[in-house]
Amino acid sequence: MTNYISKSKFSAIRGMDLPEEPSQGANASHTSCCDGGEATEASSCCGPTVATDAPAWRRIDWLLWGSGGIIALSYISGFFLTHDEPLGLGAFTHGVQEMMNLMWWGILVGMLAVGLIDRVPREFVIGVIGRDQGAKSLVRAVAAGVLLDLCNHGVLMVGAKLYERGASLGQVFAFLIASPWNSLSLTIIIGVLMGWGWMLTFLVISLVIALLTGLAVEALERSGRVKPNPSRIDLPADFRVWQEAKIGLCATRYDFAFARDVARRSVIASRMVLRWLFFGVVLASLIQVTMPTEIFATWFGATLLGLFTTLVAATIIEVCSEGSVPIAADLLTRAQAPGNAFTFLMAGAATDYTEIFVLREVTRRLKAALLLPILTVPQVLVIGWVLNAAG
Structure with missing residues (x-):
């Protein structure tokens, strides 16, 4: 949509014209969040960057390519190794396989969504979600x-964007809180496994x-305890998001150049999320080798101890939303602990x-990232205890 928007339409926003979105040419490899700034600074959405004259080994994103290489090698090895291989090697490779088999579609759809959103000016994003907090x-x-309808890893890409x-x-x-397992498909699966x-x-x-x-985060922002999003903009009062979107959709040419541009943006804009996602898959597979999930699904009952150990298990074991639903169903049916589920x-x-x-990388603030568990976990524990008592 950045190909059709008139700059004069938005010139009133903060009293200045909008910057040009990246297009083909020398700057085609940059997204809007990565343009400008010094080459030695860390980009909040593109992963760490280093000076262009740095040694070649420093210009490599070792977390991305190292984790991705381990995943690729493990996935292929999983076809030739059994679960009983020594040192847990077979269990590790099969764990990587199972997670990637569950996650691949969410990753691809998430990347596609990110690529499409990257073409949309910020004014439209704010207009759709709400210009006022x-x-x-x-x-x-x-x-x-x-x-x-995405898994938590695909949704994370969209949330960052x-x-x-x-x-x-x-x-x-x-x-993010509403997304991970509340997608339409997983909601149906939960109904089938746990009851409607x-x-x-x-x-x-x-x-x-x-x-x-x-609401709590926005209250903290109004009180000055949380810094507002520096990318947030104010829209003119006469901005009509749906009218402008209709004009833009009709004016956009959906040809090969459009598909190529979306694909390019999808890869570039998703790189920061992919590097941590791949690292999470490797780490989760290692944890599964040493701490099988069946222990948590079978022995954690509807007690305060069981509730807290379930919290610990959920924190340690990173599984995609599709993988968490069967475990939660087991906690509900076999452990008789709906609050734990x-x-x-x-x-x-x-x-x-x-x-x-x-x-942390998107906001450049650890405090902002930690607010998610700090504000959410106490609510979850209280409600889990009530559900166990009532169930």
Whole structure:
């Protein structure tokens, strides 16, 4: 959509013209969040950068390519190794295979969504989610998280891009909390595995937590304890997002050049998330070799100790949202602990170290990233205890 927007239309925004979006040419390899600045600075959305005259080994993103190489080698080796290989090698390779088999579609769809969002000016992102902070805009962010049918890793890419495009930290938190297992497909799976009554209960409570967390973050922002998103912009009063979007969609040529541009943006804009995602897969596979998930799914009962150990398990074990649903169902059916099941689903997303790492790089603030578990986990534990007592 950046190919058709008239700069004069938005010249009133902050009294200046909009910057040109990257197009083909010398700067084609940059996204809007990576343009400008010194070459030695760390980009919040593109991963670490180094000076162009640095040695070749320093210009390599070792976390991205190292983790990605381990995943590729392990995935291929999984076809030739059995689970009983010594030193847990077989279990590790098969663990990588299983996670990537669950996650690949979410990663690709997330990258595609990021590539499309990267073409959309920030004004449209703010116009759709809500130009004003508050309950109404947070409800829109929550609804977007539920309707976007992605796993937590695909959603994380979109959430990072939304922040870069100007969404508030509260809106991004509400979006992420509502997203990981509340997609339409997983909601149906939860209903089948756990019963439709529990599915509806979990769904409503999770949406309330997402909304309350977003409101808390925005309250902290208004009090000056949390810095606002520096990419957020003010829109003119006469800005009509849907009218302008309709004009732009009609004017856009959906040809090979369009597809190539989206693909290029998808790879570049997703690189920062992919580096932590691949690292998370390697780390989670190592943990699964030493601490099998069946222990947590079988022995954690509906007690305070079981609730806290479930929280620890959800924090340590990083599984994709598709993988967390069967474990949560086992906690509900075999351990008779609905609160533990809810805690595993929610806390697994709120304490996801990949998510925290990515939020740290996107916001450039560790405090902002840590707000996600700090604000969310206490709510989850209280509700989990109530569900165990009532169940």
